[in-house]
Amino acid sequence: xxxxxxxxxxxxxxxxxxxxxxxxxxxxxxxxxxxxxxxxxxxxxxxxxxxxxxxxxxxxxxxxxxxxxxxxxxxxxxxxxxxxxxxxxxxxxxxxxxxxxxxxxxxxxxxxxxxxxxxxxxxxxx
Amino acid sequence: xxxxxxxxxxxxxxxxxxxxxxxxxxxxxxxxxxxxxxxxxxxxxxxxxxxxxxxxxxxxxxxxxxxxxxxxxxxxxxxxxxxxxxxxxxxxxxxxxxxxxxxxxxxxxxxxxxxxxxxxxxxxxxxxxxxxxxxxxxxxxxxxxxxxxxxxxxxxxxxxxxxxxxxxxxxxxxxxxxxxxxxxxxxxxxxxxxxxxxxxxxxxxxxxxxxxxxxxxxxxxxxxxxxxxxxxxxxxxxxxxxxxxxxxxxxxxxxxxxxxxxxxxxxxxxxxxxxxxxxxxxxxxxxxxxxxxxxxxxxxxxxxxxxxxxxxxxxxxxxxxxxxxxxxxxxxxxxxxxxxxxxxxxxxxxxxxxxxxxxxxxxxxxxxxxxxxxxxxxxxxxxxxxxxxxxxxxxxxxxxxxxxxxxxxxxxxxxxxxxxxxxxxxxxxxxxxxxxxxxxxxxxxxxxxxxxxxxxxxxxxxxxxxxxxxxxxxxxxxxxxxxxxxxxxxxxxxxxxxxxxxxxxxxxxxxxxxxxxxxxxxxxxxxxxxxxxxxxxxxxxxxxxxxxxxxxxxxxxxxxxxx
Numbered sequence: 288x289x290x291x292x293x294x295x296x297x298x299x300x301x302x303x304x305x306x307x308x309x310x311x312x313x314x315x316x317x318x319x320x321x322x323x324x325x326x327x328x329x330x331x332x333x334x335x336x337x338x339x340x341x342x343x344x345x346x347x348x349x350x351x352x353x354x355x356x357x358x359x360x361x362x363x364x365x366x367x368x369x370x371x372x373x374x375x376x377x378x379x380x381x382x383x384x385x386x387x388x389x390x391x392x393x394x395x396x397x398x399x400x401x402x403x404x405x406x407x408x409x410x411x412x413x
Numbered sequence: 414x415x416x417x418x419x420x421x422x423x424x425x426x427x428x429x430x431x432x433x434x435x436x437x438x439x440x441x442x443x444x445x446x447x448x449x450x451x452x453x454x455x456x457x458x459x460x461x462x463x464x465x466x467x468x469x470x471x472x473x474x475x476x477x478x479x480x481x482x483x484x485x486x487x488x489x490x491x492x493x494x495x496x497x498x499x500x501x502x503x504x505x506x507x508x509x510x511x512x513x514x515x516x517x518x519x520x521x522x523x524x525x526x527x528x529x530x531x532x533x534x535x536x537x538x539x540x541x542x543x544x545x546x547x548x549x550x551x552x553x554x555x556x557x558x559x560x561x562x563x564x565x566x567x568x569x570x571x572x573x574x575x576x577x578x579x580x581x582x583x584x585x586x587x588x589x590x591x592x593x594x595x596x597x598x599x600x601x602x603x604x605x606x607x608x609x610x611x612x613x614x615x616x617x618x619x620x621x622x623x624x625x626x627x628x629x630x631x632x633x634x635x636x637x638x639x640x641x642x643x644x645x646x647x648x649x650x651x652x653x654x655x656x657x658x659x660x661x662x663x664x665x666x667x668x669x670x671x672x673x674x675x676x677x678x679x680x681x682x683x684x685x686x687x688x689x690x691x692x693x694x695x696x697x698x699x700x701x702x703x704x705x706x707x708x709x710x711x712x713x714x715x716x717x718x719x720x721x722x723x724x725x726x727x728x729x730x731x732x733x734x735x736x737x738x739x740x741x742x743x744x745x746x747x748x749x750x751x752x753x754x755x756x757x758x759x760x761x762x763x764x765x766x767x768x769x770x771x772x773x774x775x776x777x778x779x780x781x782x783x784x785x786x787x788x789x790x791x792x793x794x795x796x797x798x799x800x801x802x803x804x805x806x807x808x809x810x811x812x813x814x815x816x817x818x819x820x821x822x823x824x825x826x827x828x829x830x831x832x833x834x835x836x837x838x839x840x841x842x843x844x845x846x847x848x849x850x851x852x853x854x855x856x857x858x859x860x861x862x863x864x865x866x867x868x869x870x871x872x873x874x875x876x877x878x879x880x881x882x883x884x885x886x887x888x889x890x891x892x893x894x895x896x897x898x899x900x901x902x903x904x905x906x907x908x909x910x911x912x913x914x915x916x917x918x919x920x921x922x923x924x925x926x927x928x929x930x931x932x933x934x935x936x937x938x939x940x941x942x943x944x945x946x947x948x949x950x951x952x953x954x955x956x957x958x959x960x961x962x963x964x965x966x967x968x969x970x971x972x973x974x975x976x
Binding site for chain 2: 350362363366375382385386389390391396400406
C-alpha cells in the first residue's frame with residue numbers, strides 16, 4: 288500500500304525526516320501517476336518540470352523522503368534522475384553531492400585510478 | 414550536506430549507473446568500492462542490465478587484424494539501419510604465438526579465449542581479463558589430445574563455465590571431460606559419460622550457450638552420419654542428445670547458435686560446388702523436435718562466406734570475401750543486397766553476439782600482465798602521470814627555496830648572473846642559428862643539384878650500358894664474319910685442289926686418247942701388213958714367203974716392241 292507510511296506520518300507529529308516542502312512534492316506524485324497511467328511521454332514531461340525547480344542537492348532529500356514513505360515509483364524515479372545526473376561527473380563531484388569524504392590511504396586511491404584509467408576519459412568538468 | 418543516504422538507497426542509485434561510471438566511482442570511498450565489487454552487486458547489476466532499454470539493441474563484434482595481431486571489439490547500435498559504432502575496445506593482450514587467440518565462445522558480454530593450454534576470460538565492458546589456472550587435462554599428463562572447448566553461462570548459479578572435452582589420440586579410449594567454474598575459480602574433472610558413436614561436426618566454432626547448457630552440432634557415426642544436437646548441462650553435468658527432423662540434410666559443417674533467444678543451427682551445404690548455401694534452422698520450442706523450422710537460406714556462391722548473426726530489422730550479419738579484404742556486411746534476404754559495414758578482419762575469426770554491459774570479473778584479482786602484453790596506451794598514460802607527479806614535486810621544492818630566501822640569496826645572485834650569461838649566449842646563438850638555417854638551405858640546394866647530377870649520371874650509365882651491349886653484339890657479329898671468311902677460304906682451297914685434279918684428269922684423258930689413236934693406228938698398220946703379207950705369199954710363191962713372213966713378223970714384233 289502506497290500510503291501506509293504517509294498515514295503513519297500524519298499520525299506521528301514528531302517528525303524530522305520529512306520537511307513540509309518535500310512532502311508537498313512527493314505526495315501528489317501517486318495521484319498524478321494514476322491520472323496519466325502508462326503514458327510515458329507525459330510522465331517524462333511532468334517529471335522534468337518537477338526537476339527544474341529542484342536543485343540536485345535537494346534530490347537526496349527527496350530520495351530519503353521517498354524511501355521513508357516507502358514509495359517505490361518515486362524512489363525509482365528519483366534514483367534514476369540522480370544516476371543520470373552523476374553518471375558522467377568526476378569523483379570529486381560525486382563526493383560533494385553525497386557529502387562523502389575519501390577514506391582511502393594516499394597510495395590506494397591512486398592505484399585504483401590508474402588501474403582503470405580509461406574510465407576517467409570524457410568526464411564532465413566540475 | 415549532512416544527510417547520509419542509507420546503503421540500500423545508494424545501491425538503488427548504483428544499479429542505474431553505466432559500467433564506466435561505476436568503475437570510476439570505486440574511487441569515491443572505501444564503502445562505495447566494496448559495494449561495487451561484491452559478487453552480489455555484480456550479479457544483480459547484470460540482471461537489471463538485461464532489462465534496461467539502453468542495452469537491448471547492442472551488438473558486440475569481435476574482429477582480428479593482422480600485423481599487429483590485435484583483436485578489436487566494437488560495440489554497435491542495432492536499433493536502426495545506420496549501424497553506428499559506439500565504441501572500439503582492444504584486447505590488451507597479445508598471443509605468445511604471433512597469432513590470434515581462438516575464441517571458445519561468449520555469454521552475457523563475456524568472452525572466453527584460448528591458445529594451446531592457456532585460457533582467458535575477457536570482459537570488454539570493464540576491459541579486464543583473467544588467466545585461468547592450468548587445466549587438469551594436459552598434454553603432459555594425458556598425452557596428445559584433440560580438444561573441443563565450450564563456454565557457457567548457468568543462470569541458476571550465476572556462474573560462467575568453460576568446458577573441455579578431450580579425446581586422446583588413441584581412438585579406443587573415451588574422452589575426458591573437465592569444467593572450469595568462475596565462482597569456484599578451479600578446474601574439475603567430471604564423471605559425465607560422453608555418448609558413444611558420436612562425432613563433432615565442427616571443432617572450432619563456438620558452441621551455443623542457452624538455458625544453462627552448451628550445445629554442440631554432432632553426427633551419429635553408426636547411423637549414416639545423421640546430424641544431432643548434443644547438449645551438456647552446466648549444472649548437473651549430463652550429456653543429452655536431441656534429434657533433428659528428417660528433412661534436415663546432413664552437412665559436414667554445422668554450427669549451433671542462438672537466434673532470437675532460441676537454439677538455432679547453421680547448416681553449411683557445400684556438396685554442390687555451384688550451389689553452396691547456408692540454411693538457418695530454429696528450434697522454436699526448446700526440446701520439441703517438431704518445432705524445428707527453417708528460417709531462410711543464404712546463398713554462398715558470391716561474396717558471402719559465413720553467417721554470423723541476425724539483426725533486429727531482419728537482416729543478417731555475414732562475413733564477406735571482397736577482392737581487397739574480408740569484411741563484416743549486412744545481408745538483406747528480401748532484396749539479396751549485401752551492404753558493407755566497413756569492419757575488416759581475418760576471415761573465420763569474426764564473431765558477433767548480443768551485448769549487455771556487465772561487471773563480471775571485477776571482483777577477481779588482477780592478472781599479472783607481462784610487459785609485452787600490456788596495452789601500449791596504458792603505458793603511455795602511466796608515464797605521463799609520472800611526469801605530472803614529478804612536476805608537482807618540483808613545484809613543492811621551489812616553494813621551499815623561496816621560503817628560505819635569506820640563506821639562498823647568494824645562490825639566486827649567481828643564478829641571475831648565469832641567466833644574463835645565458836641571455837648573451839642566446840643572442841650569440843641567434844645569428845648562428847640563422848647561419849645554420851642558411852647552410853641548411855644551401856645544403857638543400859646542393860642536394861638538389863646532386864640529385865640532378867645523379868639522374869644525369871644514371872642516364873649516362875644507361876647509355877654506356879646500351880653501347881656496351883651494342884659493341885658486344887658487333888663483336889659477336891665480327892667473330893661470326895671471321896668464321897665465315899675462314900670457311901670460305903677453306904672452300905676456295907678445296908676448289909683449287911679440285912681444279913688441279915680436274916686438270917690432271919683432263920691431261921690424263923688426253924694422253925689416253927693419244928694412246929688410243931696410236932693403238933688404232935698400229936692396229937690398222939698391222940692389218941695392212943697382214944694384208945700385204947697375204948698378197949705377197951699368194952702372188953709370189955712360197956720361197957719368199959717364209960723370210961717375208963719372218964720380216965713381217967719381225968716388223969710387227971719390233972712395232973710391238975716400239976709400242
